[in-house]
Amino acid sequence: MNKLIRSLIACGVSVLLLLPLCAGSARSESETGVLVMAHGGTSEWNKTVKKAVKAAQIPYPTRIFFGMGDTPAQQRELQDMVSELEDDGAHTIYVVPLLVSAYSEVARQWKYLLGVDVQPGFMNNPLFPIQRRSAIHFSEPLNDSSVVAEILLDRAHAISSSPPKETVLIIAHGPNDDTDNAKWGQILQNIARQMKDRGGYKNVEGATLRDDAPSAVRKQAVEKLRNQIQSADQAGTRALVVTLLLAPGGIEHKIGVELRGLNYAFNTKALLPDSRISEWIRSQVP
Numbered sequence: 154m155n156k157l158i159r160s161l162i163a164c165g166v167s168v169l170l171l172l173p174l175c176a177g178s179a180r181s182e183s184e185t186g187v188l189v190m191a192h193g194g195t196s197e198w199n200k201t202v203k204k205a206v207k208a209a210q211i212p213y214p215t216r217i218f219f220g221m222g223d224t225p226a227q228q229r230e231l232q233d234m235v236s237e238l239e240d241d242g243a244h245t246i247y248v249v250p251l252l253v254s255a256y257s258e259v260a261r262q263w264k265y266l267l268g269v270d271v272q273p274g275f276m277n278n279p280l281f282p283i284q285r286r287s288a289i290h291f292s293e294p295l296n297d298s299s300v301v302a303e304i305l306l307d308r309a310h311a312i313s314s315s316p317p318k319e320t321v322l323i324i325a326h327g328p329n330d331d332t333d334n335a336k337w338g339q340i341l342q343n344i345a346r347q348m349k350d351r352g353g354y355k356n357v358e359g360a361t362l363r364d365d366a367p368s369a370v371r372k373q374a375v376e377k378l379r380n381q382i383q384s385a386d387q388a389g390t391r392a393l394v395v396t397l398l399l400a401p402g403g404i405e406h407k408i409g410v411e412l413r414g415l416n417y418a419f420n421t422k423a424l425l426p427d428s429r430i431s432e433w434i435r436s437q438v439p
Contacts, residue, residue, distance in 0.1 A: 184242055184243060184244045184245065185213045185214075185243060185244075185245055185246075185247065185438075185439075186213060186214050186215070186216075186238030186239070186241065186243030186245070186246040186247070186287070187211050187213050187214070187215040187216070187238075187246070187247050187248075187249065187438055188215075188216050188217075188218060188234060188235065188238065188246055188247070188248045188249070189202075189206050189215065189216070189217045189218070189248075189249045189251060189434065190217075190218045190248060190249070190250050190251065190263055191217065191218070191219055191251040191252075191399070192219070192220075192221060192251075192252065192259055192399075193219030193220050193221075194400065194402055194403055195402040195403075196402075197400075197401060197402040198399075198400045198401065198402040198403060199219055201400040201401060201402075201425045201426055202217070202219075202251060202399070202400055202425065203217060204426065205425050205426065205430050205431050205434065206431075206434060208428065208431040209431040209432070209434040209435040210431075210435065211434070211435060211438055213243075213247075213438065214237075214238055214241045214243065216234040216237065216238060218230065218231055218234055221258075221259045221262060221274075221275075222259070222262045222263055222266050222274075222280075223262060223274075223275045223278045223280070224278070224280075225280065228266060228280050228281075228283065231266055231267075231283055232283040232284065235267075235283055235285050235287070236285075238287070239285065239286050239287050243287050244286075244287055244288065245287060245288045245289075245290060246285075246287045246288070246289055246290070247290045247292065247437065247438045247439070248263075248267065248289060248290065248291045248292060249292050249434055249437045249438065250263060250291070250292060250293075250294045251294070251295075251399060251434070252294035252295065252399070253294065253295050253296075253301070253325060253326075253397055253398070253399055253424075254294060254295075254296060254325070254328070254333075254336070254337050254340055255293060255294045255296055256328060256332075256333040256336040256337055256340075257274070257328045257333060258274035258275055258328070258329070258330070258333075259274060260274065260294065261273065261274030262274030262275050263291075264291055265282060266280065266282050266283055267282065267283065267285070267289050267291065268282045268283070268285065268289065269289055269291045292437040295399075295424075295433070296340050297340045297341075297343035297344050297347075298433065299347065300429050300430070300432070300433045301344055301397070301424065302344050302347035302348050302351070303429060304424050304427050304429060304430075305323060305344065305348060305395050305397065305424075306347075306348050306351060306352050308395040308396075308420045308422055309321045309348065309352060309354070309393050309395050309420070310352070311420055311422075312393055312418040312419070312420045313354075313393060314391070315391075316352055316353040316354045316355070317353060317354070317355055318355060318389075318390055318391060319354050319355060319390055319391045319392070319393050320354065320355055320356040320357070320358065320385035320388070320390045320391070320392050320393070321345075321348060321349075321352070321354050321356070321357040321358070321392075321393045321394075321395060322357075322358050322359075322360060322378075322381055322382060322385070322392060322393065322394050322395070322417075323341055323344060323345060323348075323357070323358070323359040323360070323395055323396075323397050324359075324360050324361070324362060324378065324394060324395070324396050324397065324408055325337060325341060325359065325360070325361050325362070325396070325397035325398070326361065326362060326363075326364055326365075326397075326398060326403070326404055327361025327362055327363040327364065327366070327374065328361070328363070328366075329363065329365055329366045329367075329370070334361055334363065337361055338359065338361070340359075341358075341359025341360070341361075341397070342359060344359065344397070345357035345358055345359050354393075355390050356385070356390065358381055359397075360374070360377060360378050360381060361374060362374055362375070362378065362404060362407065362408060362411070364404050364407060375411045378411065378412065379411070379412065379415060382394070382412060382415045382416075382417050383415065385417075386415070386416050386417075391416075391417075391418065392415075392416065392417035392418070393417065393418050393419075393420070394408070394412070394417050394418065394419045394420070395420050395422075396408065396420075396421060396422070396423060397424070398423040398424065399423060399424055399425060400423050400424070400425040401421075401422070401423050401425070403423065405421040405423070408421075409421070
């Protein structure tokens with residue numbers, strides 16, 4: 154009997170000793186939350202992004218926000234998501250912006266609403282930042298990261314026949330603002346340099362469609378795109394067009410319409426679906 158009691162006491166002590174360790178582990182996990190933010194688009198576009206986030210296997214409570222953050226309804230939705238993560242115990246929220254460039258009104262608006270920056274992205278929408286108790290760590294978007302160059306290189310290879318005799322043209326959506334567009338241009342140049350060095354193409358260039366800009370600005374962007382392809386053709390190289398778009402269901406069809414009548418090969422596939430984007434998402438969270 155005494156032996157049994159001693160055994161039970163020993164077990165009880167062991168359990169008590171282990172409880173703080175288990176509680177500490179759970180507490181550590183709950184103190185971190187993750188907020189993935191995406192522009193949003195068609196149902197196909199949103200579904201593709203959700204699959205990529207799920208595949209990232211983030212080990213913390215995670216929410217996905219779709220939208221530009223330029224309406225009261227989206228502001229409330231963002232507030233609810235942050236509050237939910239905080240109510241779950243998050244003291245720190247890691248924000249992963251699924252954008253191809255940091256230089257846009259959307260990126261600035263997200264930072265403003267989350268209290269990371271004081272300058273709103275949309276000056277004509279008087280919204281206040283949300284209320285929060287947690288610390289926000291806002292990661293950099295994809296920009297010119299190597300994962301982007303790797304995926305676009307695969308997209309080009311899929312339609313390539315002789316890289317030394319080909320020119321690759323990377324087409325991105327692009328921003329409205331001229332200053333932002335110049336910075337997008339630098340990002341595209343950096344990606345193009347990586348692709349040229351690794352792919353062996355005669356030339357790799359970047360361009361933006363500026364699809365949401367005023368008609369005169371967009372028209373000028375389209376003319377530049379067409380001139381780039383015509384120049385490649387006149388130089389005796391085959392033009393390969395790839396898109397720097399996050400997910401399918403965006404402006405791929407518009408690019409085809411604007412380039413009609415020209416001689417080129419076109420891979421309409423966006424960055425997603427691709428497991429490397431999920432790996433990148435996971436890499437943004439400790």
